Amino acid sequence: MEEKIKVLLVEDEAIVAMDLAAGLERDGYEVTGIADNAETALELFKEYETDIVLMDVNIIGKKDGIDTATELLKHRSVPLIYLTAFTDTKTLERAKATHPAAFLAKPYTITNVRIAIELAISNFAVRTEQASGKLVPIDNKPPASPAELTEKETILQMNDYIFVKHNYIFVKLKLDDILYAEADNNYVQLVTAEKKLLLRLSLNQLIEKINYKPLVRIHRSYAVNINMIQSFSDQEVNLSQKQLPIGRSYKDEFLNQFRFR
Structure with missing residues (x-):
């Protein structure tokens, strides 16, 4: 059975999040959840199957998006795309440590996000080797x-x-x-x-x-x-x-x- 690609969206601006979610669903993706903080993001990530994560760097709470991404990736490896208005060198260096598939600066368009998702899935396409479990x-x-x-x-x-x-x-x-x-x-x-x-x-x-x-x-x-x-x-x-x-x-x-x- 054909299934939609499942996207977890972590974004602290509600209007931006809803607009992006609507655009992704129009394009045929399934948004499994929207979170604005690390705790909710982790709960959604554990509860729902996720193929790709769209992560804002600046989110609510003590942990920012980079810290949150680090926690999510400890549970399982999925493609990660950062969406952020922060493009300073320090932020970029921290983000690079999580090996993101893309880093989109705000304001972004749904077209740019769609292309980033396509590339992310391509570049992170993996298979599990039964003998070693290595991706x-x-x-x-x-x-x-x-x-x-x-x-x-x-x-x-x-x-x-x-x-x-x-x-x-x-x-x-x-x-x-x-x-x-x-x-x-x-x-x-x-x-x-x-x-x-x-x-x-x-x-x-x-x-x-x-x-x-x-x-x-x-x-x-x-x-x-x-x-x-x-x-x-x-x-x-x-x-x-x-x-x-x-x-x-x-x-x-x-x-x-x-x-x-």
């Missing part, structure tokens, strides 16, 4: 530039989810919800029970990029999530209301996914 960038590639993000299709992975560029924003998709992928010339169609997403890459590139073992190639034009298979024969696999052919050269690879007694 690493996908494909070990350097951070994406704005030009790279606009010139080609982008698919990113964070743990058990992928983020797919769709209608100018990233949408969140759980890997387990994928039914199958279908090659279409230089494109591939990623299919779930509720959605079809067209990506500008090959089927081989898709399989390599997301590194999701249940997604298995069964034909030159198809890869299927074996966890979604209802039944299969020598010639085809049956999903819910969908049959896909098994190519002769892919049959052995497909059968090797199962343990026969």
Whole structure:
């Protein structure tokens, strides 16, 4: 099932916060909460799933936004964007210690925030290595530039989810919800029970990029999530209301996914 990217907004100016939240929701993001102090921010961060944090430096209370970000990141690693009117050297040096994805000076526009979120998700896209639990960038590639993000299709992975560029924003998709992928010339169609997403890459590139073992190639034009298979024969696999052919050269690879007694 496709999910919206979840944003936690920490901002002490109520009007600014509400306006930004409304703009983000119009763009297809989900604002999971708005906080104006460190304590509330930490509570919301613990209670709700969060994909990205927008953090004002100057907030209510003894702890400022940088101190608050430090506390949040101790619990789990997520992309962080600072929104602030403070751009002095001391503030910037403190902020850099938390490794933010972006630092936006006020006044900002929703367009600038949207671009910053897109870059933040791209540059912080990570996957968890089961053996070590270490977070690493996908494909070990350097951070994406704005030009790279606009010139080609982008698919990113964070743990058990992928983020797919769709209608100018990233949408969140759980890997387990994928039914199958279908090659279409230089494109591939990623299919779930509720959605079809067209990506500008090959089927081989898709399989390599997301590194999701249940997604298995069964034909030159198809890869299927074996966890979604209802039944299969020598010639085809049956999903819910969908049959896909098994190519002769892919049959052995497909059968090797199962343990026969």
